[in-house]
Amino acid sequence: MVHRPAAAGSGHRSRLKQREDYPYNDKKNLPFQFFREVVMKFVRLVLTFCSVLLATGLPYASADAPLLLGVHPYKTASRLLTAFTPLADYLSKELERRVEIRISPDYQSHIQAIGEDRLDIAYLGPASYISLTENYGKKPLLAKQVVHGKAAFRGTIITRNDNSLRTLAELKGKRFAFGDPASTMSSLLPRYMLLKAGVTLDDLAAYRFLGSHDNVALGVLSGDFDAGGVKEAVYKKYRPKGIKLVTYTPEIAEHLFVTSKHMKRGMIRHIRHLLFNLDKSADGRSVMQAIKPGMTAMIQVKDSDYQTLRDILRTLKRADRNPG
Numbered sequence: 001m002v003h004r005p006a007a008a009g010s011g012h013r014s015r016l017k018q019r020e021d022y023p024y025n026d027k028k029n030l031p032f033q034f035f036r037e038v039v040m041k042f043v044r045l046v047l048t049f050c051s052v053l054l055a056t057g058l059p060y061a062s063a064d065a066p067l068l069l070g071v072h073p074y075k076t077a078s079r080l081l082t083a084f085t086p087l088a089d090y091l092s093k094e095l096e097r098r099v100e101i102r103i104s105p106d107y108q109s110h111i112q113a114i115g116e117d118r119l120d121i122a123y124l125g126p127a128s129y130i131s132l133t134e135n136y137g138k139k140p141l142l143a144k145q146v147v148h149g150k151a152a153f154r155g156t157i158i159t160r161n162d163n164s165l166r167t168l169a170e171l172k173g174k175r176f177a178f179g180d181p182a183s184t185m186s187s188l189l190p191r192y193m194l195l196k197a198g199v200t201l202d203d204l205a206a207y208r209f210l211g212s213h214d215n216v217a218l219g220v221l222s223g224d225f226d227a228g229g230v231k232e233a234v235y236k237k238y239r240p241k242g243i244k245l246v247t248y249t250p251e252i253a254e255h256l257f258v259t260s261k262h263m264k265r266g267m268i269r270h271i272r273h274l275l276f277n278l279d280k281s282a283d284g285r286s287v288m289q290a291i292k293p294g295m296t297a298m299i300q301v302k303d304s305d306y307q308t309l310r311d312i313l314r315t316l317k318r319a320d321r322n323p324g
Contacts, residue, residue, distance in 0.1 A: 066098040067091070070119035072110040072128060074183070075212065077103050084123070086290040090283070091121075094274050095267075107182035114139065117260040121271065123291075126252050126309050127184035133303070140268050142257035143275040144301035148294045151305075155185030155249040156235040157193065158220055159227045161242045168197035168247065175206045177219040177228030184309065186213050189249040190229030192312050195319055217243060233293075250312070253305040257298075276300075 069088050071080050080103050088099040102119060104110035107128055114122045115136030124132070132139065144151060159165045165174070171194065179186025187209065194200070201207060208225075210216050216228040217238040227246060235245060257275065259268055275298040278284035288295040 064097070066100045067095070067120040068102050068118070069099050070102045070104060070110060070113055070122040072104055072107050072124050073180075073212075074125070075214075083291050086287045090278075090287050091271070091274065095270065107180045111135070111182070114258065114260075117262055120260050120263060122258050123255060124258065125184045125255050126306050127188050127313065128182055129256060129258070130306055130310055130313060131182065132258075138303060139258040139261060140263060141301045141303070142259055142268070142272050143298040144256040144305065145254045145288075145292060145295050146297040146299055147254065147292055149296055151254050151299060152251040153185075153232065153254055154251045155189050155229055155231050157190060157227055157229055157246040157249070158217065158235050158238075158243050159246050160220060160223065161244050163226060163244075165227060165246060168194055168199060171197070171199050171227060172203045173205050174226040175224070176204050177216045177225035178207060178209045179213050179216050179229065180211055181209050183213075184252060185231040185249065186216055186229045188309075188313060188316065189252070192316055193247070193249060195316070200319070250308065252309050253301075255292075256301050 069084065069091070071084055073080070075083070081101060084101050088101050092099045099121075102113075104113060107125075110122070110124060111128050111132050113119050114124065114132055121142070147153060157168065165171070176190075176194070178190060181187050191201070206225075208219075210219055210228075213230045213234040216225075216230050217234050219225045220228045221238060221242055229249075232248075235243060239245075259271065263271075278288050279297045288298070
């Protein structure tokens with residue numbers, strides 16, 4: 001069926017006939033229509049750009065955007081939230097800007113997030129810091145923690161009370177539990193100490209990376225592994241349950257806070273001041289105790305504080321390149 005135009009003078013309007021009251025039908029309105037289309041395209045472009053900023057979380061897209069406080073997963077997520085919420089609340093109040101906690105799924109993701117400046121403030125261990133500087137360059141340093149008056153800490157090699165193991169050299173042909181591959185105390189230092197004792201990974205009957213320090217202690221306690229590496233606090237926690245010490249690791253500079261290279265200098269100085277003064281008030285001391293029982297202060301930190309660990313890690317890298 002063919003649709004024909006309505007006859008001239010017809011009393012009924014054609015469905016195809018344009019509305020006489022529509023302002024863009026008249027040719028004299030075409031310039032206005034063109035201008036309107038240009039404006040609408042510009043508005044759509046701006047809205048698209050803003051949505052990209054929000055989706056990607058580009059740093060400092062807005063002065064009112066929350067600061068992101070990143071933490072590596074050395075404990076369960078729920079325990080870390082409990083530990084760092086007092087600090088986030090304290091900084092939010094003093095900076096008059098919301099601070100949100102971000103817990104990385106693993107150590108490497110944490111290092112990458114800091115390196116790519118997707119975190120504004122980050123708490124990390126010594127080995128992670130060295131990996132960060134080697135792969136992404138140096139970041140502005142904020143502070144390092146002091147625990148029981150000491151700005152350095154050590155790890156332990158543990159075994160079960162009923163295990164006859166007394167020296168690391170006896171671990172040849174035995175099973176060993178590590179934590180996260182990037183963990184200072186539960187992986188890197190134990191590997192270094194085994195190497196110094198003449199025990200390579202190939203000399204072990206079996207080894208596994210179990211993630212957390214607690215998992216290592218539980219793996220040794222259950223008898224699944226003959227020995228494992230954990231930080232001193234975890235050794236003390238499980239000692240009453242049947243764990244004993246084989247040996248201590250060398251002392252390493254404590255955990256630290258760094259910030260993004262995009263952070264303004266004035267803000268960096270402000271955050272440092274707030275961290276350095278945590279020990280001056282009861283509320284500040286409560287913030288530190290939540291993060292680490294026994295923490296007594298936050299002090300100035302220098303890149304050179306971590307040189308001992310750098311040397312240890314270089315030894316491990318040489319061993320990995322020349323396993324024979």
